Amino acid sequence: MTIIAGVKGRRVWDSRGNPTVEVDITLESGAVGRAIAPAGASRGTREAIDLRDGGKALRGKGVEKALVSVNGPIAAALKGMDVRDQVAVDQAILALDASPLKESLGGNATVATSLAVLHAAAADAGLPLWKHVASTYDCTPSLPLPEIQIFGGGAHAGRRVDIQDFMIMVPGARSFDEVMEVTNEVYFAAGDIMEQRGKLAGVADEGGWWPMFDSNEEALETLVKAIELAGEKPGDRVIISLDIAASEFGKDGRYRLALEDRELDQGEMIDMLGGWLDAYPIASIEDPLGEDDVEGMREFTRRFGDRVQIIGDDYLVTNAKLVEEAVGENACNAVLVKVNQAGTVSESIDTFRAARKAGWGAIVSARSGETEDVSISHLSTGLGGGQLKVGSFTRSERMVKWNECLRIQDELGADAFVRGAPLADTWWGKQNKKDTAA
Known part of the structure; x- marks a missing residue:
């Protein structure tokens, strides 16, 4: 049957x-x-x-x-x-x-x-899908730590800013539901700040605010202020995550920041991002260099891999072979898993397993063009993937996935939430060993 x-x-x-x-x-x-x-x-x-x-x-x-x-x-x-x-x-x-x-x-x-x-x-x-996934692939299910967009940029917001995603994570939360509460406060605080300053252009593809910033770093400064306005101490319960999506504006080791009308070479790009890591509570960064810049990815990982999570997306395209090559080259320490990037479930699972075998993080992710499909909420939970990137805190195609995790939480229990464990090897995890051991 x-x-x-x-x-x-x-x-x-x-x-x-x-x-x-x-x-x-x-x-x-x-x-x-x-x-x-x-x-x-x-x-x-x-x-x-x-x-x-x-x-x-x-x-x-x-x-x-x-x-x-x-x-x-x-x-x-x-x-x-x-x-x-x-x-x-x-x-x-x-x-x-x-x-x-x-x-x-x-x-x-x-x-x-x-x-x-x-x-x-x-x-x-x-069976609910998450339970079927856990059984089929012999995994211990857990509720993932969300990565949620506050400002959209790059290809998701008419390239109004060069950096694609300015996001927050709440590794200090005690439950998935608490993550949603904190994110609500930060998201709307950010919108209020932008509206007061005349910087708000609308909503981007993934539901984050569509900004009118004068520089890429202004987005970081505004995000820190939004975290503070929400009653949080930046770097305490709430940290920043970035998706640079450098392949969108970089080629052959050259990076063109259109918003600021300047071009950086590989070293200057790494130094700029390193300065951001020093100045802001950033614990995760995705595609910091272009997919064709293997040397740059290696150098960035060498310099900052013991401080932050470095995710390969366009660089690794949910491909197990590319993950294995990157492990050997010490380029990245985490992979984004997008099922449509690979094309089948099995290829995506192979990539997930290759990352886990190497001790890497694996973040199940949505795309900018999404639907009411909630498969990734169940995949992330069933695989015990630890992290889920869906987009922002608004728009139904995003919220349907976050809300599905809340329903799963009712079955698994709030204690199944991973809290800060996926960031154990970052500066945040080292400062908050109790939360990362939860």
């Missing part, structure tokens, strides 16, 4: 109003699994490629070609397979596309199908 009887793809719409792919997997038992493919604006050159129709209709972003992949070759290959064997199902999908980046079938077709298979297996077993 766990045999796949039907595969159905349909067009739905994401948080930016663009078409995307939803897939239903129906089993002989009658159980159904459903998932939706997200889409990124800031994309690594080595990540799975969404298949779009091109042309003038829907600004070229139609997904009829991807739906043909789902309802045609993918459906034919998967019917009759056992939904419980996620690896075999994903291998069957991959066997249909010889291209390295899924450009033939479309990464949007493969990820929606692969995730729907995972959901169908959980539904057939009568």
